Amino acid sequence: MEQSPEQRVPRGREEVLRLFGDFELIGPGLVTTSQWRPDLSDDVEEPRLDGLYAGVACKRS
Numbered sequence: 001m002e003q004s005p006e007q008r009v010p011r012g013r014e015e016v017l018r019l020f021g022d023f024e025l026i027g028p029g030l031v032t033t034s035q036w037r038p039d040l041s042d043d044v045e046e047p048r049l050d051g052l053y054a055g056v057a058c059k060r061s
Contacts, residue, residue: 016053023057030055 011019017030028036033052
């Protein structure tokens, strides 16, 4: 079995949050992907456990 050239690094919420640096998060902030669009997450029993984070931010001057 070959290893993928892409490396994935699992990160916790606080680690992902630090990646935004001094950018300002826009609502709903940094949340799990199932919480980003809660109207579409009927197939996720425990939204906080989906393991993927999503966030949008902008640089304020």
